[in-house]
Amino acid sequence: MFDNYLVRKDSLENVYKDGKAVGFKFGVRIADYRGCFLSLHNGYYVECDGVEYPKEVQKFEINGNEPRDFEEIKKCVWEHWDYDDEGYVYIQKEGGLAPGEHVIKLQQSILAQYGYMPWDEEWLKNPPTPGKGAGSGKTANICSFNLELQEGGK
Amino acid sequence: MSIKRGVSLYSYQQTQFFKQMNWKDMIREVHDNLKTDGIEIIDEAIIKNYPFPSEQFIFDWNNEMARYNMKATTMDIYLDVHQFRDHIMTHREAAERLKNDIKLAAKLGFKNVRPLCLVPIDVIEMALETAEKYDIRIGKEIHAPLPIKKGTKVQPTKGMAAALDFRMADQIIELANRTGSKHLGLVPDFGIFQHSPSKIAIDYAKRQAKNPEVIDFILENRKSYDLDEMSDVLDKKYAHHGIDLSTIERMSLHESSAKPEDIIDIIPYIVSIHGKFYNMTEIEGKPDCYEDAAIDYETPIKYLKEHGFNGYINSEYEGQRDQQDRGVEFLPDEREQVRRHHEMLSRLIGE
Numbered sequence: 001m002f003d004n005y006l007v008r009k010d011s012l013e014n015v016y017k018d019g020k021a022v023g024f025k026f027g028v029r030i031a032d033y034r035g036c037f038l039s040l041h042n043g044y045y046v047e048c049d050g051v052e053y054p055k056e057v058q059k060f061e062i063n064g065n066e067p068r069d070f071e072e073i074k075k076c077v078w079e080h081w082d083y084d085d086e087g088y089v090y091i092q093k094e095g096g097l098a099p100g101e102h103v104i105k106l107q108q109s110i111l112a113q114y115g116y117m118p119w120d121e122e123w124l125k126n127p128p129t130p131g132k133g134a135g136s137g138k139t140a141n142i143c144s145f146n147l148e149l150q151e152g153g154k
Numbered sequence: 155m156s157i158k159r160g161v162s163l164y165s166y167q168q169t170q171f172f173k174q175m176n177w178k179d180m181i182r183e184v185h186d187n188l189k190t191d192g193i194e195i196i197d198e199a200i201i202k203n204y205p206f207p208s209e210q211f212i213f214d215w216n217n218e219m220a221r222y223n224m225k226a227t228t229m230d231i232y233l234d235v236h237q238f239r240d241h242i243m244t245h246r247e248a249a250e251r252l253k254n255d256i257k258l259a260a261k262l263g264f265k266n267v268r269p270l271c272l273v274p275i276d277v278i279e280m281a282l283e284t285a286e287k288y289d290i291r292i293g294k295e296i297h298a299p300l301p302i303k304k305g306t307k308v309q310p311t312k313g314m315a316a317a318l319d320f321r322m323a324d325q326i327i328e329l330a331n332r333t334g335s336k337h338l339g340l341v342p343d344f345g346i347f348q349h350s351p352s353k354i355a356i357d358y359a360k361r362q363a364k365n366p367e368v369i370d371f372i373l374e375n376r377k378s379y380d381l382d383e384m385s386d387v388l389d390k391k392y393a394h395h396g397i398d399l400s401t402i403e404r405m406s407l408h409e410s411s412a413k414p415e416d417i418i419d420i421i422p423y424i425v426s427i428h429g430k431f432y433n434m435t436e437i438e439g440k441p442d443c444y445e446d447a448a449i450d451y452e453t454p455i456k457y458l459k460e461h462g463f464n465g466y467i468n469s470e471y472e473g474q475r476d477q478q479d480r481g482v483e484f485l486p487d488e489r490e491q492v493r494r495h496h497e498m499l500s501r502l503i504g505e
Binding site for chain 1: 474
């Protein structure tokens with residue numbers, strides 16, 4: 001669900017540190033009809049212009065906090081990502097993105113479910129790798145977005 | 155007293171997503187345009203800062219409901235067993251979550267909570283005392299592919315159907331009888347009377363499939379194979395077809411998971427009903443009369459009427475998610491869909 005609308009079209013920006021581009025970010029919504037406990041958020045499959053960026057180089061910004069990596073997010077067991085709220089995905093990439101259009105492919109992974117399932121122990125030990133479909137909630141496809149890099153972020 | 159109409163605000167999820175209506179606008183829509191008073195919510199979609207909303211939110215909610223004289227019927231609640239991430243939530247912890255949701259529902263003026271069909275029966279039992287204390291009825295959902303009565307139905311070994319217990323409704327009735335509790339019951343979802351895939355779901359599946367022919371094959375042969383067999387046949391006939399199991403499950407549907415007449419015996423236990431639907435279209439030759447061509451509403455409502463059910467059927471529109479993979483011009487109008495659903499409900503109820 002919300003296949004075409006998970007990423008906000010005018011939200012792609014480079015991220016700067018000390019005047020140098022260190023990555024890029026874009027705004028996302030939850031791929032579900034309800035929010036979730038933040039701890040359940042297990043990262044993204046992100047591909048930009050054919051290059052895959054694994055969970056280890058991703059951070060997530062929500063609820064007015066600084067961007068947090070997914071090891072920290074995992075510990076936010078009582079914090080909630082409300083359905084109405086947009087979050088930002090940060091991707092570490094030296095030099096950021098070049099001006100112009102970029103193709104982002106995305107699948108969100110959230111370990112939300114409707115009760116006990118046969119794979120629970122496995123997910124506890126080895127959370128699914130985003131992009132394989134497991135934990136993709138109500139949007140099982142990898143969705144594609146053509147985004148124009150916006151000015152800002154400096 | 156007759157059957158009452160209501161709306162689960164779930165029905166307006168897309169409008170909420172695009173910030174075209176907030177929960178107050180939804181309440182007004184139900185009051186002003188549907189001329190009814192039943193409101194159901196998804197806790198994690200409507201309650202700001204769930205599960206610990208502010209006193210201000212709670213007051214604002216109750217105030218708005220009072221303003222329009224609305225009835226808070228059922229709050230839909232969840233069970234995310236991975237919440238703590240360092241261990242799987244135990245049944246006792248799950249019961250604590252359920253108790254907290256019951257207290258929250260009471261604060262917001264709801265009469266019932268709806269736990270999901272996968273919530274273990276002992277979790278429900280552990281929370282029953284809290285439900286009694288706060289005068290909240292626990293209504294466990296009978297959701298497709300569950301039947302109402304298991305009978306001779308053979309349970310598939312794959313997909314969602316494999317994880318469910320087909321005796322669920324019996325377990326609840328047994329527990330209600332054993333404890334004598336009036337605070338335990340069932341929330342049947344009209345999806346259990348869906349007999350064929352909805353056209354919008356078929357169209358979506360075809361747009362997403364690498365090879366749409368595979369979808370046609372499933373549709374043409376859905377009566378010849380059960381779910382387990384279909385999956386194997388597809389793997390043999392179309393290697394690397396890439397169709398996920400839940401799509402195969404949806405496209406293979408060829409009979410309703412519950413028998414309409416089975417609803418008669420559970421009427422005393424029905425807390426409220428989910429009026430699930432996907433696509434309301436005009437009935438041929440009957441201007442301004444609508445139906446969902448994939449779901450039998452007529453037969454179950456006939457039985458509910460004949461046997462004196464006087465609770466709420468709350469609209470639960472779910473067709474939007476199959477139409478969000480293209481431009482805004484293809485997005486359905488949720489308000490119009492729910493209005494059509496209420497035309498049908500009013501007509502079948504006989505208001």
